[in-house]
Amino acid sequence: MVRKKTGRADTRTRLLDATLMLISEKGYLGATTREIASRAGVTEITLFRHFGSKEKLFEEVLRTYTFLPKLKELLPELEEKNYEDALTIVGLKLYETLGERKSMVKIMLSEMNVYPEKVRNVYKKFIDELIGILAGYLRRLQKMGEIRKFNPRIGARSFLGVIFSYFQAEEIIRSRTVPQREVKRFVREFVGIFVSGTKQMKGGR
Numbered sequence: 728m729v730r731k732k733t734g735r736a737d738t739r740t741r742l743l744d745a746t747l748m749l750i751s752e753k754g755y756l757g758a759t760t761r762e763i764a765s766r767a768g769v770t771e772i773t774l775f776r777h778f779g780s781k782e783k784l785f786e787e788v789l790r791t792y793t794f795l796p797k798l799k800e801l802l803p804e805l806e807e808k809n810y811e812d813a814l815t816i817v818g819l820k821l822y823e824t825l826g827e828r829k830s831m832v833k834i835m836l837s838e839m840n841v842y843p844e845k846v847r848n849v850y851k852k853f854i855d856e857l858i859g860i861l862a863g864y865l866r867r868l869q870k871m872g873e874i875r876k877f878n879p880r881i882g883a884r885s886f887l888g889v890i891f892s893y894f895q896a897e898e899i900i901r902s903r904t905v906p907q908r909e910v911k912r913f914v915r916e917f918v919g920i921f922v923s924g925t926k927q928m929k930g931g932r
Contacts, residue, residue, distance in 0.1 A: 742778070746785070747792050748766065749762060756838055760774055760784075792828065793853070794825070798817065811922045814886065814918045815918045817886075818890050825894045826898065829899070860883075862879040874926050890917070
């Protein structure tokens with residue numbers, strides 16, 4: 728149920744909440760702006776006054792309720808951890824967030840190939856920013872000489888992609904709810920492999 732609040736900021740939050748719920752239930756294509764507004768308890772005109780378009784609303788949902796804001800919040804903590812511990816935190820938090828948004832992830836995957844170009848561009852921009860943040864972290868470690876030289880965007884894409892692929896295979900394709908201990912075991916094993924392949928070798932090679 729969408730929270731009942733008052734004020735401009737609260738109206739915005741109710742619209743975002745309603746959009747998240749409806750996309751999780753019906754997908755982006757099935758969630759109409761009229762229905763989103765109705766569930767948020769506002770008019771469709773109010774929706775467009777706040778966000779301008781359905782695409783902008785979708786973009787804000789991705790920026791608010793996905794792994795992107797969580798990764799940004801994690802950055803200060805990561806700077807205080809060693810390389811392996813930091814990546815373990817990222818991997819576990821990513822999997823946890825995907826689990827929280829499982830319904831939305833599942834339905835978006837099923838309809839992604841029929842999204843309008845504008846919507847695909849919104850999603851691509853979101854993915855690029857997510858990769859860019861993790862790549863920035865890897866780049867800083869490279870400058871400090873802690874990890875070897877490689878394309879940090881490829882490294883970030885590979886890291887996030889493996890965690891997502893495991894989630895997709897187990898939770899969506901196989902319809903499992905993976906026990907937390909199993910998730911931790913997988914993430915730690917993968918992080919160990921990733922770290923071994925990217926850490927700085929003796930002699931700085």
